[in-house]
Amino acid sequence: MKIYYIDRRPDKEGVYRIHIQGCPDIPLDRLFLGRFEETAAAISAAKANRSQIKCCETCHT
Ligand SMILES: [Zn+2]
Incomplete structure (x- = not known):
């Protein structure tokens, strides 16, 4: 299992990014x-x- 996070706010194009725990971004x-x-x-x-x-x-x- 991996732990996933998502941006609370979208970027200027309205896109939300999904991250895996530990990502520096x-x-x-x-x-x-x-x-x-x-x-x-x-x-x-x-x-x-x-x-x-x-x-x-x-x-x-
Ligand atoms: Zn990431």
Whole structure:
């Protein structure tokens, strides 16, 4: 299981980024998304109430 966070505020294009715990690019203004086995599950959870999601490129390589 990995612990996932998501930006509390979207970027200027309206996109929220998903991070894995330990990523140096997680903003201070973040929300705990949940614990998931796979990133796909974290994306599904995030999409429940957000239209535009991206995985952070630093922690999803
Ligand atoms: Zn990240």
